[in-house]
Amino acid sequence: MTELLLLSATGLMLSLFLGLLRVLLGPSAGDRMLATQLIGTVGVGMLLVLSVLLDEPALIDVALLLALLAAVAAAAFTGQQEARHD
């Protein structure tokens, strides 16, 4: 099981890395934001895997908070856009 979790942690990291390229490439702000959402989702998965792998249950709480606050960030982004363009 440990090997599997190690593999998935590294695989998730790779996934995050690919998402990162999209954040850097853009081209539009929306593209960057959606890639940031991806990083949030990957980050949540990663923290869950790490919580088992490193035997630290508190990381589940971090994952929960990350999930909720990533939603806040996306809301801030689109809310700001709405105000600007309406």
Added chain:
Amino acid sequence: MNTTNLLVFDGLLLFSIVGLAWASLATTDERRSVILFMAFGLVLAVAWGRLLAPDVALAEAAIGAGLSGALLLAAVRKQSPGSSHTHANPDRNYSESGAKVVLQWLVTLLCAALAGTLAWALLHALSSAPHDTLPRAISDNLVASGVSNPVTAVLLNFRAYDTLLELAVLLTAVLGIFSLGQTTPGYQPAGPVFDGLVRWLVPVLILTAGYLLWVGAHAPGGAFQAGATLAAAGVVLRLTGRSRIGLPDGFVLRIIMAAGVGVFLLVGLTLLLLGRPFLGYPPAWAGALILLIETAAMLSIAATLLLAFVGGQPQSTAVNAAANRQREENSRC
């Protein structure tokens, strides 16, 4: 668990953090920079988790990934649309004199020297002293602290002075925000789907804040993380164009702003009157007192962060009522 097995993971993580930090600083477009910064915050939260520092990871997730992104986006929004164009073309000034180039090199050299000194100091500290004396002192005295989470024990018992002064710094900051005057009107009323998000997100954020406050006593969590989460709920409310965002008016707001420092001081002074050292809790009461102080601190921190997002003194009740009426009319249309 042998940590060397995570070497590839760690390497990629490190690379992402540095890359994102660099990209976010190097871009000239403010909004792009903010989004990169939010991504940076998310990755950093994972990194703190990887370093087995869930307390910091929680704070980073709440503040770095969520709140400061929202704050910075609001700041970009507030800038007048034309202002970014006026200073978007600094190259002309640069080419004028070689003095700038010299200055750039000088700053680079100074930064490198600083980094070198820090690295040397770190290496020195790691190699010379037996660096587990402090953790041992903490774990030896943990029983008397009233909580079982060492981080909370340090923040609110052993080094309570520091935390008190931090709260005082926050109070000063909020006074500065108040001096900016009344807030500008908020955002447009949001569409139904956004509203649907807010309806479940805000109650869940409030619950989570309560949970973090409670869990801080024996596991990672605490007033700072809880306050940031609570503030995030207010931020989301403001984004939907609501003028009432959970902040009370006038006098009550002032009480809440000062509550963190106030309750802390009150507890300290009461203990002093009872013949104990300042903030030297009696072990039997320590747990309850810490919870009391943390609750007050959470409210102050949330109010401070939210006021920072709003960017000024909230409008008076009359204005609020008018805005509310306006909103209702809008939503009826």
Added chain:
Amino acid sequence: MINLASSILILAGLFFYLAGSIGLLRLPDLYTRLHALTKADNLGLGLLAAGLALHSQHLLTSLKLLLIWLAVLAASATSAHLIARQARRQETRR
């Protein structure tokens, strides 16, 4: 048996995560990328969380993992819609 099932779930989750990220890079525009984000990534997290939930064998922990998945699901479905809507409105205004 449980271990096998949870391993399969975790690996499947990993597959969808990677597929989502590759989609994010390969797909040509914002809307199609949003498809990859909402569908592949959420399924990835769902499978991963399910696998870990099976592994944990504490009912409450498993339910908490489920809660996290639901939160991510709702949040990302909503933000995908909002991002698409905003892009669409900017486009049609031009």
Added chain:
Amino acid sequence: MARMAILAGLWWLMVQGRADAWLVGVPAVALAALASVHLGSPALPRISLTGLFAFLALFLRESIRGGIDVAFRTLGTRLRIEPGFRRYRLHISDPSARVLLINCIGLLPGTLAADLDGDHAELHLLDSSDSPDPQLLQLEQAVAQLFSLRLEAGDD
């Protein structure tokens, strides 16, 4: 009351069932419920239990199909997509049901709701040669059943 119970359940889950947490839990749940009322969430709609199970089953099946669909469209040597927009008339007018519907459309294979304009949803399709109508109608039926509503007849 119902929302109090739901929030209390959430709290119980978060603290992993520890009994001493109710000292903070009771005020937190009360505050959260208060916020939920103030946000103007309608009193919880009449949720039918059989509708809930039917909806969950459909939701799970479709989101798995959606994930597989998008994964295999993008992982091939050539992208198998033909994106396009399409308008779809919604048969449900209840606001909370609509929000749920919009969010779920994004998880269905190949569809994404890009905007809502009156009774019409602006859909983005991964493959515009496929008609999404049958699966959308199926989803609408499930949502309607969940909220104990009936679909409105549309002239489309």
